[in-house]
Amino acid sequence: MAKRSNEPFLWLLCSACGVVAALLIPIHLFLFGLAFPLGWLRAPSYDQALALARSTLGRVYLLVFCILPLFHWAHRFRYTLYDGLQIKHLNELVNTLCYGAATVGTIAAAYLIWRIP
Amino acid sequence: MLRYNEYPPKGYRVRVSTYWWIGRWAYLKFILRELSSVFVAWFVLETLLQIHALIGGPAAYADFQAFLRHPVAIASNVISLFFVLFHAVTWFNLAPKAMAIRLGGKRLPSLAIAGPNYIAWALASIVVAWLILRG
Numbered sequence: 001m002a003k004r005s006n007e008p009f010l011w012l013l014c015s016a017c018g019v020v021a022a023l024l025i026p027i028h029l030f031l032f033g034l035a036f037p038l039g040w041l042r043a044p045s046y047d048q049a050l051a052l053a054r055s056t057l058g059r060v061y062l063l064v065f066c067i068l069p070l071f072h073w074a075h076r077f078r079y080t081l082y083d084g085l086q087i088k089h090l091n092e093l094v095n096t097l098c099y100g101a102a103t104v105g106t107i108a109a110a111y112l113i114w115r116i117p
Numbered sequence: 118m119l120r121y122n123e124y125p126p127k128g129y130r131v132r133v134s135t136y137w138w139i140g141r142w143a144y145l146k147f148i149l150r151e152l153s154s155v156f157v158a159w160f161v162l163e164t165l166l167q168i169h170a171l172i173g174g175p176a177a178y179a180d181f182q183a184f185l186r187h188p189v190a191i192a193s194n195v196i197s198l199f200f201v202l203f204h205a206v207t208w209f210n211l212a213p214k215a216m217a218i219r220l221g222g223k224r225l226p227s228l229a230i231a232g233p234n235y236i237a238w239a240l241a242s243i244v245v246a247w248l249i250l251r252g
Binding site: 015027028032038050052066072080109113116 | 175182191246
């Protein structure tokens with residue numbers, strides 16, 4: 001019998017991450033990246049932004065918003081290198097760098113969100 | 118089913134060019150879709166920098182807003198938005214292919230599965246925008 005792989009679990013995780021990235025990132029990017037800087041809409045003041053971010057719900061939301069898309073990136077980018085550029089001989093290194101970067105990003109996100117005053 | 122075999126069986130194998138994805142729109146679309154993840158990660162980084170500025174106080178936050186008004190930041194966000202939307206649309210359109218739900222012996226039409234995804238997307242966007250804009 002073939003050895004069972006943990007790949008399906010990783011793909012399940014990948015799909016949850018992809019859903020969060022698809023549902024939430026476009027509106028955030030539109031508001032903070034374009035609508036506010038270009039003056040199309042009135043940006044929240046510092047106090048308003050802080051009030052949104054510091055609430056318990058806000059912190060949990062930001063944590064999910066940052067962490068899941070990072071792993072979505074790690075998983076997809078890994079296969080971009082694997083299939084697209086066919087970097088197969090460096091598979092171990094690529095995996096370590098992709099998931100390692102996502103883990104570092106997760107720690108950074110948790111630390112920053114915890115430090116919101 | 119496609120399997121990622123790290124050690125393929127020995128034998129004659131046609132060498133595939135590194136640039137196999139250039140020259141056919143479907144292949145290029147696949148690579149662009151995969152590359153959209155880079156822009157997803159870039160926006161997470163931008164969000165983390167924004168949180169960092171928020172921690173730094175009103176002056177640091179204002180500085181970061183000024184950085185976002187820089188033409189380079191605007192241009193990078195326009196490109197990012199294109200890729201992030203591309204990810205969202207291809208992702209929702211993928212759902213019916215990944216979940217083949219059968220009801221009464223018939224396969225549920227694609228729209229019945231992709232549709233709710235689009236509705237969820239619209240609702241999530243409205244709720245997020247409302248929370249941020251209500252002041």
